Amino acid sequence: MKFGTTEKQSTRLNGYKLTLSSNFFIYSTRAWQILSNAYKQEKSSSTFLLYGKEGSGRWLHAVAFTALMNCENPQDTGTVMIPCHECRNCLNIFHLNFESLKIALPIPPHENKVENAIDLTNEYIALKKDEPFAVLKASKSTNISIALAREIKKSLGMRIEGNDTRVVLFYKMERMRHDSADALLKMIEEPPAKTIIMLIADNIDSLLPTIQSRAQKIKVPPVKVEDIKSYLLDNYDLTEKKAELVSRLAEGSIGDAIDLIEGSSEDGHSDRAVNFLLFKSLFLDTGAETLSRMNEMISARDKSIAIDLLTLWQHLIRDVARYAVTSDEAEISNIDFLSDIRSLSSYFNRKNLASELAESIKFTLADLNRNVHIQGALMALVLKMKASIAGA
Ligand SMILES: [Zn+2]
Known part of the structure; x- marks a missing residue:
């Protein structure tokens, strides 16, 4: 498993520089x-x-x-x-x-x-x-x-x-x-x-x-979205739109935001870390945040991105549900999300939750393969999963 950010950070501008000033x-x-x-x-x-x-x-x-x-x-x-x-x-x-x-x-x-x-x-x-x-x-x-x-x-x-x-x-x-x-x-x-x-x-x-x-x-408080964004734009090579997206997903951590840039593909943001954060927001967001983030990220044509997203979610559900029962870290396959998996496991005390969620995803994947409207299918899925999580 990877320890630390060992590969070269290709998007970093000018190598190391200090952008600290009195208004930092x-x-x-x-x-x-x-x-x-x-x-x-x-x-x-x-x-x-x-x-x-x-x-x-x-x-x-x-x-x-x-x-x-x-x-x-x-x-x-x-x-x-x-x-x-x-x-x-x-x-x-x-x-x-x-x-x-x-x-x-x-x-x-x-x-x-x-x-x-x-x-x-x-x-x-x-x-x-x-x-x-x-x-x-x-x-x-x-x-x-x-x-x-x-x-x-x-x-x-x-x-x-x-x-x-x-x-x-x-x-x-x-x-x-x-x-x-x-x-x-x-x-x-x-x-x-x-x-x-x-x-x-x-x-x-x-x-x-x-x-x-x-x-x-x-x-030390979480970093404000606008501060993350300006740090990224000052130090990394990325578009304004992408800086905005990862700053909002990063939940107060510039380090997480950097991992999101490094890991994501140029066009679709179809990377693990973003997909994981969306999964987490199913549990933690009360409003319609997850829906609007997904809408932004997945356009009507990105079927493979939608499938990547749902496949990761399936694996995560398996991990969290297993950990909820065994409390055994060795059972977790998405080890890079260990601490979050541990904290999400408390939601899985309700017995049927994992199977309900897995079932909903399975149906949506089948729908996607029948070429239904991608965004519509994902929106419906998110609503259904959130309802399951809320215990309805
Ligand atoms: Zn000095």
């Missing part, structure tokens, strides 16, 4: 306000827990805060303090090339030597260097290396470079084994002088209560 959206979040206040209060030894959806900018908040703490010429926007983006420290930090910034993130299983862990970690850090909003796919077997975490802990005993404020960033803290996290408890509770610990997690409930209670919790 992360500087107007409440999360940044809190970090800016911490800076003003000269809290140079503390632990923060940044949580929220992956791809919504938790990473960039942490990196920008590292820059602010080490900036030679910090700027006051009138409401918050921000790093200058121009001094040597800012440039090194935003390029993730700064001696006093230590990073650990989940990596696949490897030979248990710290050199291997460092190599693998650097490989995944490179993905974030290229695209700070990139979503790093983590499976059950990926973990933050305890060997590396220990190495980092040890390095905190060493002298700090010049006047630096040291920052230790643990990305996807929920992917650290609990016994490993326990071993870091003291460091998290009371970081050494001039040391900031930044924990990043999807949600706080997945972390040990002892970790939660020792950090200042800061929620």
Whole structure:
């Protein structure tokens, strides 16, 4: 299975570039306000827990805060303090090339030597260097290396470079084994002088209560549709119309939006991720969102796109229904949607739901092969499925 966005991102413009400026959206979040206040209060030894959806900018908040703490010429926007983006420290930090910034993130299983862990970690850090909003796919077997975490802990005993404020960033803290996290408890509770610990997690409930209670919790909000759209148009090669569509589908995550662009075909958007989001919206949307999105995406002639969509839905229903019964992740075939499948499974407590949905799809597929009006058939299907889901 794929881990991380390892293939070349063909639609990325100009390789890596920094489009951050004082009006960049992360500087107007409440999360940044809190970090800016911490800076003003000269809290140079503390632990923060940044949580929220992956791809919504938790990473960039942490990196920008590292820059602010080490900036030679910090700027006051009138409401918050921000790093200058121009001094040597800012440039090194935003390029993730700064001696006093230590990073650990989940990596696949490897030979248990710290050199291997460092190599693998650097490989995944490179993905974030290229695209700070990139979503790093983590499976059950990926973990933050305890060997590396220990190495980092040890390095905190060493002298700090010049006047630096040291920052230790643990990305996807929920992917650290609990016994490993326990071993870091003291460091998290009371970081050494001039040391900031930044924990990043999807949600706080997945972390040990002892970790939660020792950090200042800061929620990083979902990114607004218009901010996602302008980020995509600034950094990726895509049409206005497509930027609009993926921004709305991405549910607040620039990382997800990027995956949607990378995965979709130029004309029809007939990719897995979009089709999955439409499936999810059957359950989560109360209004007519799903219908209007599907109308936009599938024109009257795109029979193969409609068939792709429904085939994926069939597989997903099988996965979710099976997981609802067994709670066994090994039974899931669409492993890339694992966490969503897990959360959707609660809808499948009603026994007949899976067979009702599967039946409806089967009839629609048969209709499509008889060349009925594609959009009409899909609209009717969505209404029927939503009614089943609502328990009618
Ligand atoms: Zn600076």
